[in-house]
Amino acid sequence: MTPSSRPNALYAQAGGVSAVINTSMAAVIETVRAHPDTFGTLYGARNGILGVLKENLVNLSAVSDWELQRLKQLPGGALQACRFDLDPIEENPAQYERVFQVLKAWNIRYFFYNGGNGSMLTAQKVADYCAQHGHELNVIGVAKTIDNDLALTHCSPGYGSTAKFFATSLLESALDLRAMYPTSTRVFLMEAMGRHTGWIALSAALVQDRLPELPLLILFPERVFDYAQTLKRIRHCIAEHGYCVVIVGEGIKTADGQFYAVARPNREHMGWSQMGGAAIKLADELRRDLDTKIHAAVPDYLQRSAAHLVSSVDWALAYDAGKASVEAAVRGEAGVLPIVVKTGEKPFTWRFESCSLEKIADLEKTVPDEFITDDGYGATEAGKAYVRELIQGEHPINWRDGLPDLYPLHLAALPKRLPDWQA
Amino acid sequence: MTPSSRPNALYAQAGGVSAVINTSMAAVIETVRAHPDTFGTLYGARNGILGVLKENLVNLSAVSDWELQRLKQLPGGALQACRFDLDPIEENPAQYERVFQVLKAWNIRYFFYNGGNGSMLTAQKVADYCAQHGHELNVIGVAKTIDNDLALTHCSPGYGSTAKFFATSLLESALDLRAMYPTSTRVFLMEAMGRHTGWIALSAALVQDRLPELPLLILFPERVFDYAQTLKRIRHCIAEHGYCVVIVGEGIKTADGQFYAVARPNREHMGWSQMGGAAIKLADELRRDLDTKIHAAVPDYLQRSAAHLVSSVDWALAYDAGKASVEAAVRGEAGVLPIVVKTGEKPFTWRFESCSLEKIADLEKTVPDEFITDDGYGATEAGKAYVRELIQGEHPINWRDGLPDLYPLHLAALPKRLPDWQA
Numbered sequence: 001m002t003p004s005s006r007p008n009a010l011y012a013q014a015g016g017v018s019a020v021i022n023t024s025m026a027a028v029i030e031t032v033r034a035h036p037d038t039f040g041t042l043y044g045a046r047n048g049i050l051g052v053l054k055e056n057l058v059n060l061s062a063v064s065d066w067e068l069q070r071l072k073q074l075p076g077g078a079l080q081a082c083r084f085d086l087d088p089i090e091e092n093p094a095q096y097e098r099v100f101q102v103l104k105a106w107n108i109r110y111f112f113y114n115g116g117n118g119s120m121l122t123a124q125k126v127a128d129y130c131a132q133h134g135h136e137l138n139v140i141g142v143a144k145t146i147d148n149d150l151a152l153t154h155c156s157p158g159y160g161s162t163a164k165f166f167a168t169s170l171l172e173s174a175l176d177l178r179a180m181y182p183t184s185t186r187v188f189l190m191e192a193m194g195r196h197t198g199w200i201a202l203s204a205a206l207v208q209d210r211l212p213e214l215p216l217l218i219l220f221p222e223r224v225f226d227y228a229q230t231l232k233r234i235r236h237c238i239a240e241h242g243y244c245v246v247i248v249g250e251g252i253k254t255a256d257g258q259f260y261a262v263a264r265p266n267r268e269h270m271g272w273s274q275m276g277g278a279a280i281k282l283a284d285e286l287r288r289d290l291d292t293k294i295h296a297a298v299p300d301y302l303q304r305s306a307a308h309l310v311s312s313v314d315w316a317l318a319y320d321a322g323k324a325s326v327e328a329a330v331r332g333e334a335g336v337l338p339i340v341v342k343t344g345e346k347p348f349t350w351r352f353e354s355c356s357l358e359k360i361a362d363l364e365k366t367v368p369d370e371f372i373t374d375d376g377y378g379a380t381e382a383g384k385a386y387v388r389e390l391i392q393g394e395h396p397i398n399w400r401d402g403l404p405d406l407y408p409l410h411l412a413a414l415p416k417r418l419p420d421w422q423a
Numbered sequence: 424m425t426p427s428s429r430p431n432a433l434y435a436q437a438g439g440v441s442a443v444i445n446t447s448m449a450a451v452i453e454t455v456r457a458h459p460d461t462f463g464t465l466y467g468a469r470n471g472i473l474g475v476l477k478e479n480l481v482n483l484s485a486v487s488d489w490e491l492q493r494l495k496q497l498p499g500g501a502l503q504a505c506r507f508d509l510d511p512i513e514e515n516p517a518q519y520e521r522v523f524q525v526l527k528a529w530n531i532r533y534f535f536y537n538g539g540n541g542s543m544l545t546a547q548k549v550a551d552y553c554a555q556h557g558h559e560l561n562v563i564g565v566a567k568t569i570d571n572d573l574a575l576t577h578c579s580p581g582y583g584s585t586a587k588f589f590a591t592s593l594l595e596s597a598l599d600l601r602a603m604y605p606t607s608t609r610v611f612l613m614e615a616m617g618r619h620t621g622w623i624a625l626s627a628a629l630v631q632d633r634l635p636e637l638p639l640l641i642l643f644p645e646r647v648f649d650y651a652q653t654l655k656r657i658r659h660c661i662a663e664h665g666y667c668v669v670i671v672g673e674g675i676k677t678a679d680g681q682f683y684a685v686a687r688p689n690r691e692h693m694g695w696s697q698m699g700g701a702a703i704k705l706a707d708e709l710r711r712d713l714d715t716k717i718h719a720a721v722p723d724y725l726q727r728s729a730a731h732l733v734s735s736v737d738w739a740l741a742y743d744a745g746k747a748s749v750e751a752a753v754r755g756e757a758g759v760l761p762i763v764v765k766t767g768e769k770p771f772t773w774r775f776e777s778c779s780l781e782k783i784a785d786l787e788k789t790v791p792d793e794f795i796t797d798d799g800y801g802a803t804e805a806g807k808a809y810v811r812e813l814i815q816g817e818h819p820i821n822w823r824d825g826l827p828d829l830y831p832l833h834l835a836a837l838p839k840r841l842p843d844w845q846a
Binding site for chain 2 (some may be wrong): 012016017019047050075076077078079080081082083084164167168169171172173175176177178179180182183184188206207209210221276277279280295296297298299300301302304305306307308311327388392393394399401402403404405406407408
């Protein structure tokens with residue numbers, strides 16, 4: 001085929017971002033570039049599928065080598081992500097028709113979607129619609145999620161770096177607490193992201209690699225949160241060790257199945273419930289019941305954007321995730337997500353294997369029982385070994401004038417070929 | 424003098440700790456070691472002056488070179504700090520007598536105290552008491568405070584590393600927010616330590632070195648916090664840029680002079696007020712008034728213990744602070760604190776100069792007007808230049824198996840020479 005006749009490809013980002021999602025993006029760009037016989041131009045859509053609807057496209061084939069190197073360190077989503085999905089097709093067929101028109105206008109036949117389960121499945125429905133209308137579209141997912149709750153895969157790119165940040169920060173904070181507790185703070189709480197799963201909370205247990213005696217309680221969303229029982233455990237830690245570290249999974253639920261934190265309406269302003277804030281709420285409750293100073297940390301976005309603390313293993317997984325997606329497309333696959341299969345340990349090795357998007361949909365991987373101690377408050381050796389593999393190595397970044405040399409890529413918007421989209 | 428006849432020295436830590444206070448400790452140990460003609464044994468007291476009262480002493484002269492290297496990376500207080508001070512001498516002379524007895528029993532004539540203003544002044548009162556009872560004690564302070572509120576000195580060791588952590592984390596989080604705001608979070612709040620001063624909050628402005636367009640509002644404790652006015656500014660940022668970053672100094676006060684966060688009593692449990700939590704309270708209020716998703720980060724201890732993000736300049740300042748204290752003692756000075764005097768820029772250079780403890784007492788250095796923009800919500804170029812100098816360079820630490828190789832020194836307790844202290 002001549003260059004102009006080769007089909008084009010599209011890359012976009014959706015859902016929560018991470019410190020390494022742009023590494024996957026760089027891998028997609030480089031791997032598409034390595035297969036000039038298969039692909040024409042690689043476009044990027046801003047804000048995921050929303051950018052397709054709005055025809056907000058950029059030319060990723062024009063990204064320079066220097067920009068690629070910067071992408072490989074840049075946290076957040078360089079193309080901007082989205083918390084937006086298409087409506088069900090039966091409710092809003094016009095959306096699908098519009099996406100189809102945009103893809104056709106740009107001769108896009110490959111769609112690499114770096115998003116959550118839901119986004120990727122929607123993309124597959126777009127592909128089905130396109131096929132029915134005579135435009136073949138191969139959708140291939142690019143795995144990512146700091147929450148690590150993607151099913152079937154050994155792990156998700158983005159998780160290892162978050163775990164490394166979380167365990168490192170907790171280790172440092174625990175050393176601080178250790179210096180203060182005899183006359184000051186005795187309880188330190190730290191909130192872990194993960195609305196339904198405790199994978200990030202699990203990483204806290206690695207601190208025991210350095211501080212084996214650390215009195216540490218992990219509140220997993222996988223276990224029912226019982227305030228009275230937890231209070232008893234904290235009192236016991238204080239009596240025994242003088243202090244206590246409590247990791248609070250943001251998604252912990254009480255026995256009635258309600259979120260602990262979201263369950264609490266804001267009494268001042270009816271109608272609003274507190275977002276997240278499980279650690280802050282627990283700190284408030286503990287202050288009522290314990291006559292001691294309590295500190296609570298909520299790392300929030302810090303834990304998923306820490307480019308300066310990316311794990312080398314996670315970085316390589318993120319790169320391979322992007323590369324594997326493009327290679328699957330080259331092999332003619334469609335409607336798949338390449339997932340991580342562990343192939344060896346010490347050192348941890350892996351390969352990517354395609355899994356059908358339908359198969360992975362709506363499955364959520366929680367922390368398995370064998371990773372949580374019987375009392376429900378700690379991690380087993382197997383759990384720690386699982387996370388430890390994923391935080392190995394310190395991926396370097398560039399520094400300038402005291403700060404990471406990180407700043408957004410300026411990708412020029414391409415002139416539109418279609419009339420504006422009317423939602 | 425023969426070794427056994429030389430007077431001994433004591434080192435202790437008080438107040439909040441930092442990522443580099445143990446670097447000052449290592450400097451004290453090494454500099455004492457370099458002056459064998461002046462000093463006998465260097466002891467350490469656990470938990471500051473409390474360790475003297477309790478005669479909880481360790482032998483710092485016995486610390487190995489390998490342990491010294493570890494100390495230079497270790498966050499928190501290796502000797503454990505204290506939030507405890509002696510009573511006024513007229514109320515509790517027995518405490519002073521006890522400290523005097525312990526110092527005499529161990530022939531301690533030099534006391535290097537790595538603490539806040541208050542602690543160092545108390546130590547000087549101990550020295551006065553000792554002198555009256557025929558035991559000469561030279562008290563020399565070792566400067567530190569992440570809050571940077573120590574008067575007269577150009578800056579305080581510990582601050583630069585906290586500023587580096589804060590600005591780096593904010594930069595990374597802002598890149599995350601930038602990817603999400605079009606369809607998700609539009610306001611990101613981050614709480615800065617500093618009960619009465621906005622030095623850490625000030626460091627947030629360095630983010631503009633990478634993201635000059637970032638819509639950033641800094642709420643300084645040095646300015647009256649006006650919720651309505653702030654809300655208006657946030658709305659303006661969202662209208663103009665689509666999103667907004669707000670740095671919340673934990674010590675912001677409303678027009679009535681009350682702390683914004685502590686002013687809010689916990690309605691459920693009377694008698695307790697919420698500790699810190701200014702960013703969380705503001706996020707709650709904003710959720711009432713803005714129809715958008717809001718995230719709030721509270722780094723808490725993470726910002727003062729981040730050994731993996733220590734600035735080279737701050738590390739060197741912390742080392743020099745310890746060294747300067749011992750050298751002042753060698754010169755025969757007493758009742759002084761060596762403070763930082765800036766001697767040049769590009770690169771920033773400094774020397775330490777002794778200042779009398781009395782002179783520095785009870786003075787608090789707030790962020791000066793010329794560092795805050797006229798509207799009260801930002802940093803001037805002068806303010807940014809001040810902080811930028813202090814975050815330069817990345818002091819390396821050792822990593823092992825994916826985590827910083829940080830763990831406490833095990834310093835054996837020395838057998839007591841006196842009966843137990845009865846408080």
